[in-house]
Amino acid sequence: MAQQTILQKLEILADAAKYDASCASSGTAKKNSLGGKGIGSTEGMGICHAYAPDGRCISLFKILLTNHCVFDCHYCVNRKSSNVARARFTPQEVVDLTLAFYRRNYIEGLFLSSGIVKNSNHTMEQIVEVARILREEHDFRGYIHLKTIPEADAEIVHQAGLYADRVSINVELPTDSGLTRLAPDKDARQIEGAMGKVKADLAEAKDAHKRFKHAPRFAPAGQSTQMIVGADAATDADIVGKASRLYDNFRLRRVYYSAFSPIPDASAVLPLKRPPLIREHRLYQSDWLMRFYGYKPAEVMQATEADGNLPLDIDPKLAWALKFREQFPVDVNRSTKEQLLRVPGLGVKAVGKILASRRHRALRLDDVALLTQSITKVRPFICTVDWRPVMLTDRADLRSLLAPKAEQLELFAA
Numbered sequence: 001m002a003q004q005t006i007l008q009k010l011e012i013l014a015d016a017a018k019y020d021a022s023c024a025s026s027g028t029a030k031k032n033s034l035g036g037k038g039i040g041s042t043e044g045m046g047i048c049h050a051y052a053p054d055g056r057c058i059s060l061f062k063i064l065l066t067n068h069c070v071f072d073c074h075y076c077v078n079r080k081s082s083n084v085a086r087a088r089f090t091p092q093e094v095v096d097l098t099l100a101f102y103r104r105n106y107i108e109g110l111f112l113s114s115g116i117v118k119n120s121n122h123t124m125e126q127i128v129e130v131a132r133i134l135r136e137e138h139d140f141r142g143y144i145h146l147k148t149i150p151e152a153d154a155e156i157v158h159q160a161g162l163y164a165d166r167v168s169i170n171v172e173l174p175t176d177s178g179l180t181r182l183a184p185d186k187d188a189r190q191i192e193g194a195m196g197k198v199k200a201d202l203a204e205a206k207d208a209h210k211r212f213k214h215a216p217r218f219a220p221a222g223q224s225t226q227m228i229v230g231a232d233a234a235t236d237a238d239i240v241g242k243a244s245r246l247y248d249n250f251r252l253r254r255v256y257y258s259a260f261s262p263i264p265d266a267s268a269v270l271p272l273k274r275p276p277l278i279r280e281h282r283l284y285q286s287d288w289l290m291r292f293y294g295y296k297p298a299e300v301m302q303a304t305e306a307d308g309n310l311p312l313d314i315d316p317k318l319a320w321a322l323k324f325r326e327q328f329p330v331d332v333n334r335s336t337k338e339q340l341l342r343v344p345g346l347g348v349k350a351v352g353k354i355l356a357s358r359r360h361r362a363l364r365l366d367d368v369a370l371l372t373q374s375i376t377k378v379r380p381f382i383c384t385v386d387w388r389p390v391m392l393t394d395r396a397d398l399r400s401l402l403a404p405k406a407e408q409l410e411l412f413a414a
């Protein structure tokens with residue numbers, strides 16, 4: 001076989017990496033500028049964005065070390081039985097590309113994952129070697145996110161954490177049965193065991209840092225994971241339950257949700273269609289409710305419909321409020337922060353501003369309107385000095401009044 005050029009490898013391995021969502025942001029309309037039409041792709045490959053520990057949004061060079069793999073996960077385009085073009089970088093090639101892109105200011109860091117070649121330990125060693133060369137030989141200070149392989153020895157995964165800012169281990173599927181069926185080479189207990197070990201390493205490093213200023217740092221941006229949505233029969237309630245257990249058990253910084261996308265030559269056990277992208281978005285919103293709005297997982301689950309899935313036409317916070325109308329209206333001038341955070345249409349910042357302003361004067365509906373995108377959505381759930389919703393909160397057709405209007409499809413949309 002003819003030797004592949006670096007550019008050919010780059011095309012294959014950047015494209016193969018795009019299915020991993022663990023560094024992506026959600027909720028963006030997917031647009032692309034490929035073919036020279038406009039600028040600003042959000043669905044191309046090669047670069048993704050992540051938030052650094054200090055809150056900055058940074059561009060990462062997102063690449064696989066190789067898309068060869070000895071595993072055969074049904075949902076993965078790189079699985080052993082998949083008929084795709086294969087390529088493999090050496091660690092030095094990834095280092096050279098990272099440095100070249102960094103010096104040109106294209107990127108501020110690296111997101112590195114890999115298929116499994118030979119065996120898990122060998123692959124993990126190669127991933128660690130990339131980070132080692134960057135840090136030790138080039139004094140690279142940029143952000144590094146390493147995807148780690150749960151089947152690899154804990155010591156090698158530990159090495160990854162010593163060089164990386166963030167490490168992640170994908171749980172892949174929301175249920176153990178889904179994992180057994182769709183990723184027969186993987187083992188849920190092994191995955192969670194590896195996450196538990198990273199959690200212990202993180203705690204140990206933090207503790208050491210308190211005692212010794214120069215103690216080695218270990219993945220200061222913590223660990224994250226990714227779950228594929230829509231490849232098995234798991235409901236949103238299952239997914240929310242799993243995410244919440246992962247946050248509790250492993251102190252994850254983030255759980256990423258990735259809507260399953262049909263792949264070429266897909267296995268017959270997979271669904272033919274991808275789930276609607278809005279489902280992924282609703283799961284991110286539910287994740288937000290648990291992390292920033294004080295909802296317990298069981299409460300988010302209460303927002304699901306009879307089939308166990310979150311409604312697609314309205315966000316989970318509104319769905320919950322419509323089900324528990326007896327909790328509303330809340331008085332903007334008197335209610336607690338926790339109560340205000342339950343009001344559909346009021347975000348964390350808006351609630352902070354309400355709490356600060358009401359110390360000085362009683363708030364009117366117009367004051368609240370300045371803090372929200374849609375006062376129509378907020379009105380049924382609050383009262384102010386000049387507004388009470390009276391019967392509005394209990395109207396049977398409130399959901400249809402508040403659901404965003406369906407957008408007309410573009411006639412010639414792809």
Ligand code: SF4
Nearest residue numbers: 069071073076079115
């Ligand atoms: S281990 Fe599974 S998910 Fe990862 S690259 Fe191989 S086939 Fe794909």
